[in-house]
Amino acid sequence: MTYPVATIVFVALIAFVIVLGFVAGRWKAGNMDSIEEWGLGGRRFGTLISWFLIGGDTYTAYTFIAIPALMFGAGAIGFFAVPYTVVCYPILFLVFPKLWKVARNHGYITGPEFVRGRYGNRWLALAIGVTGIIATMPYIALQLIGMQTIIGALGIPGHIPLIAAFAVLAAFTYTSGLRAPAMISIVKDSLIYLTVIVAVIVIPTELGGFSAIFAHVAPAKLILPTPPAGSTGAYTSYATLALGSAMALFLYPHTTTGILSASGPRVIKRNAALLPAYTFVLGLLALLGFMAVAAGLAKMPQFAAGFAQYHASFAIPALMLYAFPGWFAGVAFAAIAIGALVPAAIMSIASANIFTRDIYKQFASATSPSTETLIAKLFSIVMVVGAVLFILAIPNTYAVQLQLLGGMWIIQTFPAIAFSVFTRFFNGWALLIGWAVGIVSATYLAALNHLMGAIWAFHILGYTVPSYIAFATVILNAVIAAVLSVPFNAIASDRARDATKAADYAA
Amino acid sequence: MLFSIDMFDENRRPAPPTSLSKRNRRSNRTFRCSEVRLAKIIFLVVLVINLAVPFFNRTGPALFGFPFFYWYQMLAVPVSSLLIYAVFRAEDREETEE
Numbered sequence: 139m140t141y142p143v144a145t146i147v148f149v150a151l152i153a154f155v156i157v158l159g160f161v162a163g164r165w166k167a168g169n170m171d172s173i174e175e176w177g178l179g180g181r182r183f184g185t186l187i188s189w190f191l192i193g194g195d196t197y198t199a200y201t202f203i204a205i206p207a208l209m210f211g212a213g214a215i216g217f218f219a220v221p222y223t224v225v226c227y228p229i230l231f232l233v234f235p236k237l238w239k240v241a242r243n244h245g246y247i248t249g250p251e252f253v254r255g256r257y258g259n260r261w262l263a264l265a266i267g268v269t270g271i272i273a274t275m276p277y278i279a280l281q282l283i284g285m286q287t288i289i290g291a292l293g294i295p296g297h298i299p300l301i302a303a304f305a306v307l308a309a310f311t312y313t314s315g316l317r318a319p320a321m322i323s324i325v326k327d328s329l330i331y332l333t334v335i336v337a338v339i340v341i342p343t344e345l346g347g348f349s350a351i352f353a354h355v356a357p358a359k360l361i362l363p364t365p366p367a368g369s370t371g372a373y374t375s376y377a378t379l380a381l382g383s384a385m386a387l388f389l390y391p392h393t394t395t396g397i398l399s400a401s402g403p404r405v406i407k408r409n410a411a412l413l414p415a416y417t418f419v420l421g422l423l424a425l426l427g428f429m430a431v432a433a434g435l436a437k438m439p440q441f442a443a444g445f446a447q448y449h450a451s452f453a454i455p456a457l458m459l460y461a462f463p464g465w466f467a468g469v470a471f472a473a474i475a476i477g478a479l480v481p482a483a484i485m486s487i488a489s490a491n492i493f494t495r496d497i498y499k500q501f502a503s504a505t506s507p508s509t510e511t512l513i514a515k516l517f518s519i520v521m522v523v524g525a526v527l528f529i530l531a532i533p534n535t536y537a538v539q540l541q542l543l544g545g546m547w548i549i550q551t552f553p554a555i556a557f558s559v560f561t562r563f564f565n566g567w568a569l570l571i572g573w574a575v576g577i578v579s580a581t582y583l584a585a586l587n588h589l590m591g592a593i594w595a596f597h598i599l600g601y602t603v604p605s606y607i608a609f610a611t612v613i614l615n616a617v618i619a620a621v622l623s624v625p626f627n628a629i630a631s632d633r634a635r636d637a638t639k640a641a642d643y644a645a
Numbered sequence: 646m647l648f649s650i651d652m653f654d655e656n657r658r659p660a661p662p663t664s665l666s667k668r669n670r671r672s673n674r675t676f677r678c679s680e681v682r683l684a685k686i687i688f689l690v691v692l693v694i695n696l697a698v699p700f701f702n703r704t705g706p707a708l709f710g711f712p713f714f715y716w717y718q719m720l721a722v723p724v725s726s727l728l729i730y731a732v733f734r735a736e737d738r739e740e741t742e743e
Contacts, residue, residue, distance in 0.1 A: 214702075214714060217714070217715065217718065220718045220719070220721075220722065221695040221696060221718060221721070224691070224695045224721065224722055224725045225691065225692055225695050225696065227691075227725070227726075227729055228688035228691055228692065228729065231688070231729060231732065231733070232685075232688070347710055348709060348710030348711055349707070349710030350710075351710075352710060352711070352712055352715075360704060360712060360714070361702050361703065361704055361712065361714045362698065362702045362714075364702075372698075372702075373698040373699050373702065374698075376698050376702075377696045377698050380695070380696060381692075381696060404737070407733045407736070408733060410729050410733070411726050411727075411729040411730035411733055412726070414722050414723070414725060414726040414729075415726070417722050418719065418722045418723065421715075421718065421719050421722065422719075425715070
């Protein structure tokens with residue numbers, strides 16, 4: 139054990155939240171044989187719990203490690219995470235209270251189910267459901283990588299601790315459903331807030347204040363480079379990264395699940411105003427990347443092995459070991475590791491809801507409510523085991539690349555889900571074709587980038603406009619869906635198949 | 646239990662005001678409706694202040710040692726939060742009167 143005190147505190151906190159995960163099932167217990175109770179907490183979470191749950195769901199361990207790592211390595215561009223997690227909230231406010239209403243009225247527990255009800259098209263719903271599950275898999279894998287980095291930084295060798303942690307995660311997810319991550323997220327977020335507040339007070343004091351920290355950052359990395367003539371350069375890269383990521387954020391199955399588990403539209407709207415508190419913390423966390431630069435951690439012999447193995451991702455663990463006393467480093471590490479468990483649990487539950495409602499029940503066999511719940515519980519285990527195998531079998535860089543692709547894929551469900559709560563203008567088949575064009579074009583452009591970068595330089599009217607691939611391709615997707623909807627609805631309108639009523643959306 | 650799932654019934658809106666005459670209420674509602682439309686324009690403002698990259702991509706003036714690029718975007722977070730809350734309140738009032 140390289141860091142005995144930190145390790146003991148870390149293990150104790152992890153053990154505590156695991157117990158909490160099992161106890162959570164009894165919290166305001168409902169009928170756990172119902173998928174709405176297991177997979178959606180009975181749609182009963184008020185403003186405070188939803189704030190913790192959605193916050194715990196969106197601001198994950200991967201975010202806490204990857205964003206400062208990006209600042210540490212690439213500089214200012216990494217700060218896009220801040221505008222990203224602000225502009226997502228007007229979208230949350232406008233779209234999701236309506237989705238919540240229609241979902242409650244019709245008993246939908248997933249986004250694809252709403253689309254199937256809206257268009258009477260189970261193939262469109264299948265496409266959206268499968269997109270969600272596939273985009274989620276590397277996301278869970280990245281949570282594991284986040285935890286692996288933490289465990290590795292403590293000097294604990296081997297894969298056994300990681301496997302053990304996720305085996306237990308699968309077990310409490312099975313028994314407690316969404317209540318487990320909801321309860322654990324309270325602990326997780328409290329620890330994260332504590333860690334970040336202490337970090338931004340203690341570390342700048344040790345390093346001579348914020349001016350000194352920023353002075354250590356190379357001028358080229360301190361702000362974005364000025365675009366060359368005839369190009370919008372880093373300006374549009376930064377803005378489209380923020381906006382495109384924001385459009386994609388709440389389409390992920392786990393975030394949709396977090397939102398639909400709220401007790402009503404007002405809770406969602408109020409949270410759109412309250413959740414930016416996490417964004418502020420994320421901004422401070424991002425700056426820890428610069429603090430790692432200023433502290434000169436990359437040159438310290440005790441961290442050489444860590445940086446060699448985990449590269450820039452090691453910046454945050456190294457900074458915490460360097461700046462904090464052992465016991466508090468343990469607290470900080472536990473905060474990040476629990477930050478992996480919470481979203482991983484919600485992701486596996488959300489994918490299980492989609493598998494059950496949008497794939498199994500539609501294409502295999504109709505089932506009784508209790509069988510339905512059992513299938514969902516079993517599939518949540520499949521998701522966790524799949525993610526663990528993924529990490530053990532495949533190099534970590536593949537998970538990062540798949541996550542990059544996942545963001546570009548999930549945004550292609552934006553027209554079918556977000557536009558459809560406002561209008562029935564579209565045709566289901568037109569949306570499916572738009573989705574397919576979006577997926578293929580995004581994947582193609584990402585492949586041309588060798589899956590290394592999310593930005594593609596488009597040439598428009600003699601101007602070079604670099605854009606986040608996801609953002610550009612979803613516009614193409616929406617345009618194609620809209621243009622095709624007119625003739626499709628003229629020839630064979632599917633409007634009569636709409637199972638929802640205008641009154642379902644009044645938020 | 647410190648936190649219960651349904652600690653508050655937050656989805657119940659305050660009772661509608663009863664003192665207004667019918668005629669007054671109607672004119673009041675038209676006013677509120679346009680107020681809500683205005684409120685949605687506020688969301689556009691949120692997008693603009695957070696995505697105006699050419700405007701905030703500069704180092705000066707610094708504040709508490711933070712270059713402009715960083716303190717501006719950090720400041721935009723609570724400002725956006727307040728703007729979203731203003732929309733929430735405006736909409737809430739309008740819906741109460743319906």
